[in-house]
Amino acid sequence: MFPAPIRKASVxxxxxxxxxxxxxxxxxxxxxxxxxxxxxxxxxDFTTGNYWGPPSTFEAAANYGRVFFESDMPRYLLNSLxxxxxxxxxxxxxxxxxxxxxxxxxxxxxxxxxxxxxAGNFVPFQILMVPVRxxxxxxxxxxxxxxLVLFHIAFQTGFCTLFMRNFIRTLPFxxxxxxxxxxxxxxxxxRYVVLPLMKPAIAALSILIFTFIWNDYFWAVVLTQxxxxxxxxxxxTSFNAQYRAAYHLMSAGSIVAALPPVAMFFLMQxxxxxxxxxxxxx
Amino acid sequence: MADAVSFPPRxxxxxERWLHRNRRAIAPWMFLAPGVLFFLVYVIxxxxxxxxISLYKWDGLGExxxxxxxxxxxxxxxxxxxxxxxxxxxxxxxYLLAVPAGLFIAIFLNQxxxxxxLYKSLFFFPFVISQVVVGLVFTWFYDxxxxxxxxxxxxxxxxxxxxxxxxxxxxxxxxxxxxWPQTAYCMILYLTGLNxxxxxxxxxxxxxxxxxxxxxxxxxxxxxxxxxxxxxxxTIIGALRxxxxxxxxxxxxxxxxxxxxxxxxxxxxLSEYGFRMGYGAAIAVVLFLIMLGFIAYFLWxxxxxxxxx
Numbered sequence: 001m002f003p004a005p006i007r008k009a010s011v012x013x014x015x016x017x018x019x020x021x022x023x024x025x026x027x028x029x030x031x032x033x034x035x036x037x038x039x040x041x042x043x044x045d046f047t048t049g050n051y052w053g054p055p056s057t058f059e060a061a062a063n064y065g066r067v068f069f070e071s072d073m074p075r076y077l078l079n080s081l082x083x084x085x086x087x088x089x090x091x092x093x094x095x096x097x098x099x100x101x102x103x104x105x106x107x108x109x110x111x112x113x114x115x116x117x118x119a120g121n122f123v124p125f126q127i128l129m130v131p132v133r134x135x136x137x138x139x140x141x142x143x144x145x146x147x148l149v150l151f152h153i154a155f156q157t158g159f160c161t162l163f164m165r166n167f168i169r170t171l172p173f174x175x176x177x178x179x180x181x182x183x184x185x186x187x188x189x190x191r192y193v194v195l196p197l198m199k200p201a202i203a204a205l206s207i208l209i210f211t212f213i214w215n216d217y218f219w220a221v222v223l224t225q226x227x228x229x230x231x232x233x234x235x236x237t238s239f240n241a242q243y244r245a246a247y248h249l250m251s252a253g254s255i256v257a258a259l260p261p262v263a264m265f266f267l268m269q270x271x272x273x274x275x276x277x278x279x280x281x282x
Numbered sequence: 283m284a285d286a287v288s289f290p291p292r293x294x295x296x297x298e299r300w301l302h303r304n305r306r307a308i309a310p311w312m313f314l315a316p317g318v319l320f321f322l323v324y325v326i327x328x329x330x331x332x333x334x335i336s337l338y339k340w341d342g343l344g345e346x347x348x349x350x351x352x353x354x355x356x357x358x359x360x361x362x363x364x365x366x367x368x369x370x371x372x373x374x375x376x377y378l379l380a381v382p383a384g385l386f387i388a389i390f391l392n393q394x395x396x397x398x399x400l401y402k403s404l405f406f407f408p409f410v411i412s413q414v415v416v417g418l419v420f421t422w423f424y425d426x427x428x429x430x431x432x433x434x435x436x437x438x439x440x441x442x443x444x445x446x447x448x449x450x451x452x453x454x455x456x457x458x459x460x461x462w463p464q465t466a467y468c469m470i471l472y473l474t475g476l477n478x479x480x481x482x483x484x485x486x487x488x489x490x491x492x493x494x495x496x497x498x499x500x501x502x503x504x505x506x507x508x509x510x511x512x513x514x515x516x517t518i519i520g521a522l523r524x525x526x527x528x529x530x531x532x533x534x535x536x537x538x539x540x541x542x543x544x545x546x547x548x549x550x551x552l553s554e555y556g557f558r559m560g561y562g563a564a565i566a567v568v569l570f571l572i573m574l575g576f577i578a579y580f581l582w583x584x585x586x587x588x589x590x591x
Contacts, residue, residue, distance in 0.1 A: 002476060002484050002502050006393050018395065025404055031423045031462075032408070034430050038422070051428040098317035105310040111588065113318065115581050120325040122519055122577045126547040126566040130335055130342075130559050131328035154324030157317050186309035215412035217526045222552070233414045237530070240418070247422070258415040265410040269403060273470055 076235030099164025121158030204275035377521035384468025417530030420459035449539035475509030
């Protein structure tokens with residue numbers, strides 16, 4: 001193990017380490033905690049200049065209540081959900097198939113197709129912006145959640161294929177061979193032999209794509225406008241325009257907008273981290 | 283692999299037999315068709331379309347007019363483009379600090395004291411939050427009247443410092459905000475990597491008297507190469523994709539001094555003063571070509587590994 005376990009170090013070192021941990025974490029999360037404190041303060045604290053003192057009254061319920069009941073925030077959150085969940089399902093489904101094809105079969109175009117997915121996944125969004133916006137307009141899907149979902153599915157398929165293909169390569173190939181010898185059709189091999197083994201990869205990808213899409217901002221502003229279709233990342237700017245200089249409300253709004261992926265992460269941490277390392281670091 | 287197994291021939295009608303005989307050649311294409319089709323329409327073709335659009339003058343609504351390379355000629359004398367390009371370079375170089383910073387935190391946290399798992403999760407926290415919220419958080423952090431930064435430097439009698447309002451500081455301020463989640467990402471890559479370091483090699487190194495830096499450099503880092511590679515890839519891509527933070531924190535200002543290519547492209551193409559799709563596409567092409575250099579290198583490395591495997 002590297003570095004040497006602190007348990008083997010002398011007592012003063014151990015104590016130093018144990019005090020350093022919470023201190024460094026506190027400093028690391030300082031900007032975020034500031035926002036959390038803001039979100040439970042009353043409006044008066046900001047007019048009287050009490051920014052960093054303790055809140056004069058605790059207004060968490062009132063502030064968050066206004067975010068949920070007096071603004072468009074719930075609609076934006078719902079939009080985000082309606083954009084994110086179909087994208088996750090679509091991209092994971094497509095990439096299970098592409099990953100299977102590229103991971104299991106040998107044919108000449110294999111590596112080229114794989115590299116197409118990988119390279120496409122890395123291109124800057126701006127090179128796609130004008131044509132994709134155009135295409136979405138032509139399909140009559142501009143300013144709809146569907147338009148955004150279709151693009152997200154297509155784009156995320158690149159990353160998901162990379163991930164799935166590499167994962168399938170680690171599966172024991174003998175399983176597939178023996179199924180073939182027994183005359184099982186290729187589709188049934190996919191459905192009944194490989195797919196059940198892919199569950200951990202599917203879990204990891206789903207949680208990861210959920211976070212990516214929930215946090216997307218660029219495509220949200222390029223392809224949608226207004227509370228009818230915009231997700232919460234884009235909605236938060238209109239929210240902030242509505243409550244300009246009401247820092248307690250803007251803070252509460254930001255925390256609400258950030259929360260779903262955070263919750264997902266803490267619930268499914270193991271899968272999330274497996275996904276982030278692209279399966280390459282084990 | 284797949285071809286190594288010979289396929290037992292079966293009797294049947296000729297047509298069925300053809301399908302059957304070739305099913306291993308046809309199957310991959312059936313599985314690939316939907317994904318490849320989607321990807322071609324929404325990702326690959328648009329790249330080429332952008333190249334074409336960059337040769338036109340087009341407001342996105344009316345008739346597009348072919349003007350050859352004139353958009354690119356204009357880029358050369360465009361001061362805003364020059365600023366964006368410089369800022370992209372700053373992003374690229376400074377953003378890479380996330381890699382050693384992430385390694386540092388990972389080494390700091392790679393212990394087995396009680397509660398360390400929670401510490402690791404909480405250190406990783408910034409990466410899970412959307413960049414929009416990170417941008418807002420740091421905008422308030424830097425605020426000259428009440429921001430935490432100025433409160434703190436005020437204790438030492440310095441400031442106030444208007445980080446986001448000063449062209450000399452603004453880009454660095456935004457990069458610092460971006461480094462926060464990116465360092466968390468690199469940290470988690472290295473934590474996973476450190477987990478997989480071979481304990482026997484570490485022990486052998488200790489017996490040979492390697493400690494501290496020498497151990498890190500000669501024994502640990504070589505084993506962390508896959509993690510380092512991915513950390514570099516995602517950090518470089520992230521640096522060139524920076525858009526959200528700039529849009530949220532400064533909207534390119536003050537006086538356009540915090541623009542980068544990705545932001546400038548968006549601003550031109552969907553400008554309030556009339557869309558300039560052709561000019562925007564030309565900026566996008568430049569950004570794409572820069573990225574292409576890196577993509578080619580990544581693919582080449584992957585290709586080498588594939589051959590090696």
